[in-house]
Amino acid sequence: MCSGGLSRLCEASFVRFDQVWFRYARRAQWTLRAVELSVEPGQAVVVLGRNGAGKSTLLQLAAGVLRPVRGAVRDRPAVVGWVPERFPADQPFTAEQYLRIMAAMRGASGVARWMDRLKLTEHRGTRLADLSKGTAQKVGLAQALLTPPGLLVLDEPWEGLDSGARDLVPEIVAEVTAAGGSVLISDHRGEVARLMEAACWTVAEQSVRAEVPAPGSDHVVVEVAVRRADADRTVARLRADGYDVLGTRQEDPR
Template sequence: MRLDGVSYRYGRRGPWVLREVDVEIPAGGTVVVLGRNGAGKSTLLQLAAGVLRPSSGAIKERPTPVGWVPERFPADQPFTVVGYLTAMARLHGAVDQNAIEAWVDRLGLASYRGTRLGELSKGTAQKVGLAQALIPKPGLLVLDEPWEGLDAAARELVPGIVAEVVAAGGTVLVSDHRGETGRLPGAVTWTVADGTVAQGEPRQEREIAIIEIAVPADDAEETAAALRADGHDVVAVRTKAEV
């Protein structure tokens, strides 16, 4: 998949968000999109997924089907969880009920099967968004801040899910400000700044050491966020009962 001279702006007279972007996504690879807030990462992801059309330039050889997970799942829809997943699967041409049930179970959605989307918490709704993107076995999976809002157990699943999509021949494009993408070795980096996209070298496997720390439960999320901001990978967050 290639972005050839892709430029984009919101409105005919709006400022250019991206200009003359020329990058390539390796087949069966992973791309991590980096950049400050407001740099155009989400716009780039939406262009790659086909949610937006370029103002100029072209996107070529986009794999199908495309699984798209926005940063905030649009939960204001008149569906139950399983009703929504079934409807989304139908849009891709076929309803694989076994695949729907498998992702419902894997992402911890079983108790919400009949719950309306608008009644879900942000984190649970985000799991539904992730499930709908994975059910059709995407050739291209585009994840905009996929860890945002997820509970610790669900966050731990994401690197493995990315690896499974890639192992099946799919391509993954992902952005993240939590520092979680450090656990995606071999990923190519795209850095968005000043309307341009610079492509970096693949990330290498690193020898690691795991250090366990204990903090008050009320401080767990804040501590984990601080560690990620400093560039560390938080492998798991457990309560005392789970130790």
């Protein structure tokens, strides 16, 4: 069972991307093409890639916020916890009112428990629009956990959080996976090091590549920036030294 507020077993289910293609307009370029991957029950997957590569799109497809243009996301569990990168705080509720409304809609309880755990109690009477970005994100995280999720989808969950709250994210991920739920989480801050057992997917050039670490490994992903002229030599040297090179990319000039 999940601890710390996730008191019921999460619904276990494979979540499968079955040849998923997506673009935002009929004549637009494809954002994602032919994605064929799955998340297993009890597995956490960190989604990596540069800004604009399609990480958020992939997560929204997983959560059911977006629908594929081609293909399908199959076996999505009935309970999905979804936390976008920026919680929509422009709503006429206080933090506690919002969470109690969401709990009532889902037949859930535990509002006070999650408010206490995420250090939201002192903000219970604050309007959502008046919260800082980090505190609003914690409200979004609390609402996603009111009902134990079979799939928890977190888009840049560390963004705006203080150090204490950042430490809670790996704890919550571990609790969901221990209960048989799955977690998809994007990261551009390098916080992936906090999720040592997670698999990694890399989004680049309209595709998604899985890079699954061995169970119990202590691998982390490190990004290295070099001059364009040195790129091939650097890649060759890293591989010769026994490092796995997950990919290369050229940043657009600012």
